[in-house]
Amino acid sequence: xxxxxxxxxxxxxxxxxxxxxxxxxxxxxxxxxxxxxxxxxxxxxxxxxxxxxxxxxxxxxxxxxxxxxxxxxxxxxxxxxxxxxxxxxxxxxxxxxxxxxxxxxxxxxxxxxxxxxxxxxxxxxxxxxxxxxxxxxxxxxxxxxxxxxxxxxxxxxxxxxxxxxxxxxxxxxxxxxxxxxxxxxxxxxxxxxxxxxxxxxxxxxxxxxxxxxxxxxxxxxxxxxxxxxx
Amino acid sequence: xxxxxxxxxxxxxxxxxxxxxxxxxxxxxxxxxxxxxxxxxxxxxxxxxxxxxxxxxxxxxxxxxxxxxxxxxxxxxxxxxxxxxxxxxxxxxxxxxxxxxxxxxxxxxxxxxxxxxxxxxxxxxxxxxxxxxxxxxxxxxxxxxxxxxxxxxxxxxxxxxxxxxxxxxxxxxxxxxxxxxxxxxxxxxxxxxxxxxxxxxxxxxxxxxxxxxxxxxxxxxxxxxxxxxx
DNA sequence: CCAAAAGTGTTCACGCTACACCCATGC
DNA sequence: GCATGGGTGTAGCGTGAACACTTTTGG
Numbered sequence: 457x458x459x460x461x462x463x464x465x466x467x468x469x470x471x472x473x474x475x476x477x478x479x480x481x482x483x484x485x486x487x488x489x490x491x492x493x494x495x496x497x498x499x500x501x502x503x504x505x506x507x508x509x510x511x512x513x514x515x516x517x518x519x520x521x522x523x524x525x526x527x528x529x530x531x532x533x534x535x536x537x538x539x540x541x542x543x544x545x546x547x548x549x550x551x552x553x554x555x556x557x558x559x560x561x562x563x564x565x566x567x568x569x570x571x572x573x574x575x576x577x578x579x580x581x582x583x584x585x586x587x588x589x590x591x592x593x594x595x596x597x598x599x600x601x602x603x604x605x606x607x608x609x610x611x612x613x614x615x616x617x618x619x620x621x622x623x624x625x626x627x628x629x630x631x632x633x634x635x636x637x638x639x640x641x642x643x644x645x646x647x648x649x650x651x652x653x654x655x656x657x658x659x660x661x662x663x664x665x666x667x668x669x670x671x672x673x674x675x676x677x678x679x680x681x682x683x684x685x686x
Numbered sequence: 687x688x689x690x691x692x693x694x695x696x697x698x699x700x701x702x703x704x705x706x707x708x709x710x711x712x713x714x715x716x717x718x719x720x721x722x723x724x725x726x727x728x729x730x731x732x733x734x735x736x737x738x739x740x741x742x743x744x745x746x747x748x749x750x751x752x753x754x755x756x757x758x759x760x761x762x763x764x765x766x767x768x769x770x771x772x773x774x775x776x777x778x779x780x781x782x783x784x785x786x787x788x789x790x791x792x793x794x795x796x797x798x799x800x801x802x803x804x805x806x807x808x809x810x811x812x813x814x815x816x817x818x819x820x821x822x823x824x825x826x827x828x829x830x831x832x833x834x835x836x837x838x839x840x841x842x843x844x845x846x847x848x849x850x851x852x853x854x855x856x857x858x859x860x861x862x863x864x865x866x867x868x869x870x871x872x873x874x875x876x877x878x879x880x881x882x883x884x885x886x887x888x889x890x891x892x893x894x895x896x897x898x899x900x901x902x903x904x905x906x907x908x909x910x911x912x913x914x915x916x
Numbered sequence: 917c918c919a920a921a922a923g924t925g926t927t928c929a930c931g932c933t934a935c936a937c938c939c940a941t942g943c
Numbered sequence: 944g945c946a947t948g949g950g951t952g953t954a955g956c957g958t959g960a961a962c963a964c965t966t967t968t969g970g
Binding site for chain 2: 931932933934935939940941942943
Binding site for chain 1: 959968969
């Protein structure tokens with residue numbers, strides 16, 4: 457065996473899970489049912505095992521809690537303060553993921569003691585999880601401008617106004633409806649469906665779907681998604 | 687002890703060290719003097735020890751090779767493929783750092799079997815180090831547009847043309863001299879020094895220094911460094 | 917008819933682009 | 944004087960910001 461005489465460490469993954477509903481950006485938190493910090497809110501986590509990668513571990517944790525697969529997920533960073541976990545030295549790699557809130561069974565949640573919190577009403581979290589969440593938020597804000605990841609938080613069919621409301625929730629400011637619509641339309645990434653959503657107005661708003669194939673073709677051609685100046 | 691029954695892992699840090707000289711963006715590589723992959727080029731690395739954070743470990747590795755401290759350094763990501771290291775399961779957190787090439791003793795390098803390579807003439811690297819380097823490059827390109835990190839690669843005093851050449855090396859394309867100069871000047875982050883560099887032209891070019899205090903004040907005021915449209 | 921949201925038009929100002937043009941000086 | 948890089952001027956175009964305006968339809 458090479459590399460002798462080096463310490464080994466516990467490695468965890470922690471997942472920052474974003475969702476969107478009722479006009480609010482939300483986070484899925486977990487009430488810890490084991491020590492230390494039992495009973496306090498935390499991110500969803502788990503330990504790495506020897507036959508998997510960190511990505512696999514993160515997907516495993518996410519699936520265990522939500523039952524969902526094929527979710528947008530990205531590595532955020534690795535946190536290694538010596539005393540970050542009170543019980544033992546644990547190095548944690550954080551991930552963040554985006555979930556379409558209407559697509560899964562809310563009942564699953566109750567069972568596991570998890571709950572959605574609006575991001576402006578978060579409880580204090582254990583360890584360095586507040587810091588991790590702040591970093592995830594910052595990353596989401598940056599990425600949502602330059603890549604079409606916002607769609608991951610919406611149902612497949614959505615109106616332009618819903619999409620704008622989502623972006624308003626992410627950036628915590630109002631966007632001009634006319635300019636937002638034009639900007640999106642000009643990218644030519646949305647397919648207009650032959651249905652109207654009649655809930656939000658008398659006139660009705662067309663439903664759209666994000667066209668991933670189009671996006672990938674355009675991306676290959678040097679195009680880049682950009683909502684910097686909304 | 688809590689958290690029983692979980693595997694422990696070797697954790698490494700690997701450093702992507704960028705430098706700039708003669709108009710080329712360069713990488714500092716290391717000729718491995720131990721197995722596996724002895725004699726092949728790799729990033730500079732080391733193992734995490736139990737009393738330090740990953741950041742500390744990365745600075746330690748950098749200082750061991752270059753003797754430099756107070757260097758710009760940032761975490762890049764954590765790589766965890768099960769078979770990435772042929773000898774053992776090693777999770778590696780990569781960092782990248784920016785070095786001013788004129789500020790340290792080249793002799794140190796020879797001693798440790800390290801060497802600078804132009805980024806368009808890199809040798810093949812061991813393990814997943816090629817992938818790490820690509821990610822670092824991508825990150826550097828993004829960050830250099832939105833934060834004043836380019837200055838880390840230059841001596842304290844530099845001409846606008848030198849700065850432009852650096853950006854041209856990073857982005858691998860030519861930039862308009864007039865527009866580049868104007869854009870930078872308009873940010874009001876550079877102090878013009880009362881010296882001229884007479885090496886590159888008969889007229890001589892004023893030397894400038896990046897004013898970090900000014901940058902921090904402006905940043906606090908909502909200003910953000912932006913060289914997106916050079 | 918009115919309210920309210922969907923969706924379109926129009927104007928203005930600013931910033932990037934391209935390129936022409938001076939400046940200073942060593943040869 | 945002329946070549947060379949330093950540095951400035953400027954016209955044109957594209958795009959974001961602001962906001963007025965039209966459309967549709969349920970009440």
